[in-house]
Amino acid sequence: MSEIEHPEPWDVISTLIAENDPEKLGEYIDELSGADKSLAISRLDDGVRASLLDQLTTEDAADLMKDIFDDQAADLIEDLPTEKAAAIIDEMASDEQADILGHLEVDRAEEILQEMDPEEAEDARLLLQSPVNSAGGMMITEFLVYRESMLVTDVIRDLRKNRKEYSDYEVQYTYITSEQDELVGVLPLRQLLLSGKNVPLSELAIPDPVHVSASASLTELKSIFDHSGFIGIPVSDSNAKILGVVLRKAVLEAVDEADNRAFLNFSGIVGGEELRSMPLLSRSFRRLSWLSVNIVLNMIAASVIAFYQDTLESAIVLAVFLPIISDMSGCSGNQAVAVSIRELTLGQVKSHELFRVLSKEAGVGLINGIVLGALIGGAALAWKGNIYLGMVVGGALALNSLFAVCLGGMIPLMLSHRKMDPALASSPILTTITDMCGFFFVLSFATALLPKLGV
Amino acid sequence: MSEIEHPEPWDVISTLIAENDPEKLGEYIDELSGADKSLAISRLDDGVRASLLDQLTTEDAADLMKDIFDDQAADLIEDLPTEKAAAIIDEMASDEQADILGHLEVDRAEEILQEMDPEEAEDARLLLQSPVNSAGGMMITEFLVYRESMLVTDVIRDLRKNRKEYSDYEVQYTYITSEQDELVGVLPLRQLLLSGKNVPLSELAIPDPVHVSASASLTELKSIFDHSGFIGIPVSDSNAKILGVVLRKAVLEAVDEADNRAFLNFSGIVGGEELRSMPLLSRSFRRLSWLSVNIVLNMIAASVIAFYQDTLESAIVLAVFLPIISDMSGCSGNQAVAVSIRELTLGQVKSHELFRVLSKEAGVGLINGIVLGALIGGAALAWKGNIYLGMVVGGALALNSLFAVCLGGMIPLMLSHRKMDPALASSPILTTITDMCGFFFVLSFATALLPKLGV
Numbered sequence: 059m060s061e062i063e064h065p066e067p068w069d070v071i072s073t074l075i076a077e078n079d080p081e082k083l084g085e086y087i088d089e090l091s092g093a094d095k096s097l098a099i100s101r102l103d104d105g106v107r108a109s110l111l112d113q114l115t116t117e118d119a120a121d122l123m124k125d126i127f128d129d130q131a132a133d134l135i136e137d138l139p140t141e142k143a144a145a146i147i148d149e150m151a152s153d154e155q156a157d158i159l160g161h162l163e164v165d166r167a168e169e170i171l172q173e174m175d176p177e178e179a180e181d182a183r184l185l186l187q188s189p190v191n192s193a194g195g196m197m198i199t200e201f202l203v204y205r206e207s208m209l210v211t212d213v214i215r216d217l218r219k220n221r222k223e224y225s226d227y228e229v230q231y232t233y234i235t236s237e238q239d240e241l242v243g244v245l246p247l248r249q250l251l252l253s254g255k256n257v258p259l260s261e262l263a264i265p266d267p268v269h270v271s272a273s274a275s276l277t278e279l280k281s282i283f284d285h286s287g288f289i290g291i292p293v294s295d296s297n298a299k300i301l302g303v304v305l306r307k308a309v310l311e312a313v314d315e316a317d318n319r320a321f322l323n324f325s326g327i328v329g330g331e332e333l334r335s336m337p338l339l340s341r342s343f344r345r346l347s348w349l350s351v352n353i354v355l356n357m358i359a360a361s362v363i364a365f366y367q368d369t370l371e372s373a374i375v376l377a378v379f380l381p382i383i384s385d386m387s388g389c390s391g392n393q394a395v396a397v398s399i400r401e402l403t404l405g406q407v408k409s410h411e412l413f414r415v416l417s418k419e420a421g422v423g424l425i426n427g428i429v430l431g432a433l434i435g436g437a438a439l440a441w442k443g444n445i446y447l448g449m450v451v452g453g454a455l456a457l458n459s460l461f462a463v464c465l466g467g468m469i470p471l472m473l474s475h476r477k478m479d480p481a482l483a484s485s486p487i488l489t490t491i492t493d494m495c496g497f498f499f500v501l502s503f504a505t506a507l508l509p510k511l512g513v
Numbered sequence: 514m515s516e517i518e519h520p521e522p523w524d525v526i527s528t529l530i531a532e533n534d535p536e537k538l539g540e541y542i543d544e545l546s547g548a549d550k551s552l553a554i555s556r557l558d559d560g561v562r563a564s565l566l567d568q569l570t571t572e573d574a575a576d577l578m579k580d581i582f583d584d585q586a587a588d589l590i591e592d593l594p595t596e597k598a599a600a601i602i603d604e605m606a607s608d609e610q611a612d613i614l615g616h617l618e619v620d621r622a623e624e625i626l627q628e629m630d631p632e633e634a635e636d637a638r639l640l641l642q643s644p645v646n647s648a649g650g651m652m653i654t655e656f657l658v659y660r661e662s663m664l665v666t667d668v669i670r671d672l673r674k675n676r677k678e679y680s681d682y683e684v685q686y687t688y689i690t691s692e693q694d695e696l697v698g699v700l701p702l703r704q705l706l707l708s709g710k711n712v713p714l715s716e717l718a719i720p721d722p723v724h725v726s727a728s729a730s731l732t733e734l735k736s737i738f739d740h741s742g743f744i745g746i747p748v749s750d751s752n753a754k755i756l757g758v759v760l761r762k763a764v765l766e767a768v769d770e771a772d773n774r775a776f777l778n779f780s781g782i783v784g785g786e787e788l789r790s791m792p793l794l795s796r797s798f799r800r801l802s803w804l805s806v807n808i809v810l811n812m813i814a815a816s817v818i819a820f821y822q823d824t825l826e827s828a829i830v831l832a833v834f835l836p837i838i839s840d841m842s843g844c845s846g847n848q849a850v851a852v853s854i855r856e857l858t859l860g861q862v863k864s865h866e867l868f869r870v871l872s873k874e875a876g877v878g879l880i881n882g883i884v885l886g887a888l889i890g891g892a893a894l895a896w897k898g899n900i901y902l903g904m905v906v907g908g909a910l911a912l913n914s915l916f917a918v919c920l921g922g923m924i925p926l927m928l929s930h931r932k933m934d935p936a937l938a939s940s941p942i943l944t945t946i947t948d949m950c951g952f953f954f955v956l957s958f959a960t961a962l963l964p965k966l967g968v
Contacts, residue, residue, distance in 0.1 A: 092739030093860030100861065125739065218707050230685050230703075247703045248685075252673050284547030284580065289744075310765040317769060318855070321776040325851030326844055332852050333861055334873040342880040345848050349881060352844055353888055356837045363833045370832050377825050377832040378818045381839045381948065382811045388840075389781055389807055393800050396780030397787050400773070405548030406555065406788055418789040425797040426804060433808055493836065 067098040072106050075113055084118035092125040099130055100335030111138055111146065120149035123158060127331070132161035135170075144173035152178075152199040153308060156185035184301065191312055193279060193293045194272030197302030201292075202232040206242055206260035210253050230289050233300050234263040240298035241269060269294045272301060276316065279309045281405075320399060320481035326352070328482065352486050359384075359493035366501035373504055373511045375442060379434070379451045383500055386430060387458045387492040388485075391466030394419050395484045398470035402480065409475040415467040423463030431456025446510040454499035462492040522553040527561050530568055539573035547580040554585055555790030566593055566601070575604035578613060582786070587616030590625075599628035607633075607654040608763060611640035639756065646767050648734060648748045649727030652757030656747075657687040661697055661715035665708050685744050688755050689718040695753035696724060724749045727756060731771065732860075734764045775854060775936035781807070783937060807941050814839075814948035821956035828959055828966045830897060834906045837889065838955055842913045842947040843940075845881060846921030849874050850939045853925035857935065864930040870922040878918030886911025901965040909954035917947040 067090055074083040087095060099107060111119045111134050123131040123146065135143045135158060147155050147170060159167040159182060167186075171179045181199040188194025202224065204213055213232065217224060234243035243263025253262055268282060269292045282291060283306050290303040322331065326348045332341055363370070363380065370376055398415060401407040407415065435452020439445055466488050470480035504511060522545055529538040542550060554562060566574045566589050578586040578601065590598045590613060602610050602625060614622040614637060622641075626634045636654040643649025657679065659668055668687065672679065689698035698718025708717055723737060724747045737746060738761050745758040774785065781803045787796055818825070818835065825831055853870060856862040862870065890907020894900055921943050925935035959966060 091736040091860075093736060096859070097861050214706055217703075221707060247706070248672075250706055251669055251702070252676060281546040281548060307761060307765065310762065310769065314765065314769040314772060317776065318772055321772065321779065322851055322855065324776065325779065326848045327851050331855065333856060333859075334852065334870065335861075338873075338876045338880075342877045345845070345877065346881050346884055348848075349841065349844060349885060350888065353837070353841055353885055356840050357889070357892055360833045360837050363836070364830075367829055371826070371829050374822055374826050374829070374832075375819075377829075377835065378815045380832065381818070381836045381952075382808070382815050384836045384840065385811050385843075385944070385948075386804070386808055389804060390800070393781045393803075396777055396782050397789065400777065400786065401788060404551070404788075405546075406552050406790075415789065418793075421793045422797045422800065425793075426801050429801055430804060430808055433805065434812070437812055489840070493840075497836075 066101070067094055068101040071098055071110070072102065075106055075109055078113070080113045080115065080118075084114055087114075087122055088118065095122060096126045096130060099126060099134070100333065107134070108137060110134065111142070116142075116145045116149055119146045123147075123150060124154055127333075128157045128161050129331075131158045136162060136166060140169050140173050143170050147182075148175050148178050152181045152185055152302070153196060155182040156195065160186060160190065181302075188272050191276040191316070192272060193270045193274035193291075193304050194301070196279075196308045196312060197272075197293045197304045198308075199302045201290075201300070201303045202247075203235055203300060204232055204259055206234045206236060206258065206263065208259050209255070210250055210257050210259070210262070211255040213250060213259065214255070233267075233292055233303075234259050235300065241267065241292060241294050241300045243267060244292070267292060269298075269300075270304070271295070274304075276309065276312055277405075279304060280313055283309055317403065320403070323479060323481035324396070324399070324485060355486055355490040356493070359490050359497070362494050362497040363501070366497075366505065369501050369505045369508060372508055373447075375447065375511075376451075376500060376504055379438070379500060380497060382434065383451070383455050383458060383496040384489075384493045386434075386455060387462040387496045388489045390423070390426060390430070390459045391462035391488045391492050392485055394422075394463045394466030395470055395480075395488060398467050399480050399484070402470060402474055407471065409471045412468050412471055415471060416464055419464045419467035420460070423460035426463065427456040427459035430459055444511060446507050450503040450507055450511070451500060454496065454503055458492060458496040458499055461495055462488065465491060521556070522549055523556040526553055526557065526565070530561055530564055533568070535568045535570065535573075539569055542569075542577055543573065550577060551581045551585060554581060554589070555788065562589070563592060565589065566597070571597075571600045571604055574601045578602075578605060579609055582788075583612045583616050584786075586613045591617060591621060595624050595628050599625050602637075603630045603633050607636045607640055607757070608651060610637040611650065615641060615645065636757075643727050646731040646771070647727065648725045648729035648746075648759050649756070651734075651763045651767060652727075652748045652759045653763075654757045656745075656755070656758045657702075658690055658755060659687055659714055661689045661691060661713065661718065663714050664710070665705055665712050665714070665717070666710040668705060668714065669710070686758075688722075688747055688758075689714050690755065696722065696747055696749050696755045698722060699747070722747060724753075724755075725759070726750070729759075731764065731767055734759060735768055736860075738764055772858065775858070778934060778936035779851070779854070779940060810941055810945040811948070814945050814952070817949050817952040818956065821952075821960065824956050824960045824963060827963055828902075830902065830966075831906075831955060831959055834889070834893065834955060835952060838906070838910050838913060838951040839944075839948045841885060841889075841910060842917040842951050843944045845878070845885070845914045846917035846943045846947055847940055849877075849918045849921030850925055850935075850943060853922050854935050854939070857925060857929055862926065864926045867923050867926055870926060871919055874919045874922035875915070878915035881918065882911040882914035885914055899966060901962050905958040905962055905966070906955060909951065909958055913947060913951040913954055916950055917943065920946060 070086060071083065074086060090098065102110065114122065135146065147158065155178070159170065171182065184199065185195055185197065230247055232245045232247060233241055234245055236242050243265050244267035245259060245263045249262055268288065270279065272293055288306065290305045292300050293302045293304055294300050319330065326345065328348050329344050332344065398407065402409065431452040434455050435448035438451045439448035469484045469488055473480040473483055525541060526538065529541060545553065557565065569577065590601065602613065610633065614625065626637065639654065640650055640652065685702055687700045687702060688696055689700055691697050698720050699722035700714060700718045704717055723743065725734065727748055743761065745760045747755050748757045748759055749755050777786065781800065783803050784799050787799065853862065857864065886907040889910050890903035893906045894903035924939045924943055928935040928938055
């Protein structure tokens with residue numbers, strides 16, 4: 059009996075590149091899922107990867123760029139001849155162009171922009187000027203716009219004529235402007251179906267459409283889409299001229315990305331997504347930048363222990379409990395940090411509502427502190443048969459849990475109030491403070507009760 | 514000078530309810546953003562909240578339900594008279610109906626289903642039977658379907674006639690079926706614009722449309738949408754009969770929710786979103802369920818220290834370093850855990866590729882271990898002027914960091930391979946093992962070099 063071998067996609071791609079069969083290569087890649095495309099490219103040998111885009115047609119290459127991670131696409135584009143790179147980027151939608159150009163060195167991006175179709179380049183520059191997560195940075199500049207004086211039949215004629223070009227457009231609306239190019243209405247495409255041919259657009263359009271400025275933030279956009287069924291919202295300048303359209307899809311994807319960044323920052327991965335296909339030294343360095351701050355904070359916290367060396371020497375058993383108290387207080391506090399980060403993201407708490415959070419966390423901290431304190435105190439009593447030891451470690455953990463939970467709930471609000479990223483900094487700040495307090499509670503209680511600890 | 518007071522939305526709502534002005538109440542709530550609606554409802558007094566839905570019209574109540582969290586909506590619906598609850602749910606789209614009914618007790622949901630419009634109830638039951646994150650659980654059952662023998666003009670007539678009803682539909686496609694009700698094609702609505710009136714749909718439809726079964730998973734759906742520009746995908750049964758449509762929006766939202774669940778689980782918040790408006794005891798209990806497992810694991814790990822009591826007694830300074838080594842190894846390991854969780858989510862690593870992860874993490878672990886070991890060893894040397902102390906703590910942290918990083922990278926793959934949630938269990942398993950090893954390394958090295966530690 060023999061098993062059928064499923065060759066890995068990166069092996070198939072390498073073979074097809076070696077066979078110099080661009081058509082089959084394009085077809086094979088097109089049928090992979092987005093995740094498999096990224097995966098396959100990250101697993102190719104460096105030399106093979108370099109010749110991949112060379113072999114693909116411009117259209118196939120552009121299609122591939124859309125589906126993989128932006129930094130992967132930028133890596134592939136970076137080393138291509140400028141002319142070929144420009145031709146591939148010309149084929150893409152404006153928001154995708156900006157995503158990739160934004161991941162290149164500024165000089166390299168400028169070289170490519172110079173070679174691009176001037177109209178495409180102008181649109182891409184417009185997006186690149188705006189912050190990535192603003193309406194201006196997320197919009198597409200491919201949209202349909204007609205004057206309000208036009209008739210339904212004019213629009214249908216135009217749609218028929220440019221059918222092929224428009225088929226790539228993702229928007230389901232047309233935008234209606236005055237003679238002065240001001241946005242005055244929006245018209246769902248299917249509305250055209252239901253109207254007479256000689257009706258002017260001004261009669262059909264929904265007036266005063268929701269629109270945003272290029273500087274609108276991700277939070278504002280999310281709130282508008284949460285509140286409505288729109289597929290896209292027009293972006294306009296101060297003269298009410300339409301610049302582009304932000305799609306719901308782009309906003310949902312950006313929100314997901316922001317949430318993921320919170321997860322990564324919270325776990326000590328800074329500077330965005332880390333994939334294991336990235337170079338060793340950059341992965342190592344990015345992780346170290348966070349760890350090296352942390353180890354200094356850790357040493358500061360542990361210095362509290364050094365002050366109580368005499369107590370520890372007299373009751374060495376306490377050394378067993380110090381790491382437990384440090385770790386458990388960190389866990390309890392981090393739960394409260396996570397709830398605050400989520401409530402901030404969901405708009406369920408404002409950054410000035412410290413007192414509300416404190417009052418809500420104090421109850422949880424009190425109950426959980428008592429339970430955890432009783433558990434560890436009971437364990438100490440059972441182990442050493444000394445009720446005072448149980449009271450010292452149990453009391454210290456109970457008190458420190460209450461403190462950690464209250465502090466953990468409030469730190470993200472304080473950081474957010476100062477426009478700092480709560481996911482990145484909350485946990486290191488929290489654990490440093492709670493470690494110091496935890497060590498202080500155990501060791502000072504023990505010092506006070508030293509004669510009774512029976513050691 | 515006086516500042517203008519902006520009353521909080523929950524105060525305005527309470528006032529309007531007290532004034533018994535349903536119209537103004539409905540209008541005011543409608544203008545709040547989704548996040549503000551949730552926030553306001555969570556901050557209402559219990560008594561006021563109970564009378565909120567009573568005062569709103571059925572349509573306004575249904576609109577409100579859509580914008581707030583599902584469990585909030587379920588709470589509001591739960592206590593209403595069954596007839597009113599059913600009337601409100603009748604007004605909603607099928608996927609929203611299922612979301613809310615799925616959050617109620619089974620018996621209560623059944624009572625409401627009995628009172629609902631029979632057709633609506635049948636659709637809702639269909640969705641409730643499927644797992645929440647499957648195609649069948651996420652689809653909407655409002656869609657447009659026509660026979661392939663029909664002409665464009667027939668469709669346009671139907672669209673005009675049912676204009677009002679269809680205006681709520683979010684889909685931009687019509688689905689085309691054979692005389693046997695089998696799905697045979699898809700037709701973008703705007704295509705109807707560009708065709709002659711007497712063309713049969715069979716000539717216009719795109720044949721063999723992408724479709725999925727009701728059991729298709731979130732991962733499969735995400736992969737299809739990543740790979741295409743579709744706004745929705747039809748869901749069909751084994752006879753190719755169309756059951757519903759999964760929208761890209763629903764899939765993006767479910768992916769975001771799954772990612773957020775990973776963040777929450779990773780931080781020790783289990784059982785889904787925790788909001789501070791939830792009851793104290795349930796919040797406390799959910800957090801404790803995770804903490805109490807953790808404290809037992811912590812005590813097991815710390816028991817290693819107890820075995821080396823004699824060494825510690827002779828070199829009490831080590832007690833300062835034990836919590837640092839425990840915490841730093843946990844941090845380094847959790848970075849690798851986070852990268853593995855993200856790579857699994859993004860499909861960039863398969864759960865059997867342990868060796869690949871090990872080889873990629875070993876390099877990072879080695880470099881970061883050496884740097885961190887040198888930092889802490891240097892600090893120990895500077896503090897106590899004893900090179901052997903530096904070697905013991907530096908060597909132990911270096912070795913344990915390497916070990917923690919390799920283990921942290923692999924644990925999520927092993928859990929995922931056994932179909933367990935890596936975000937929830939990875940960190941407690943990791944830190945228990947790395948604590949034990951870290952304590953063992955420091956204390957066994959110190960035991961071997963005890964005469965040279967100079968204390």
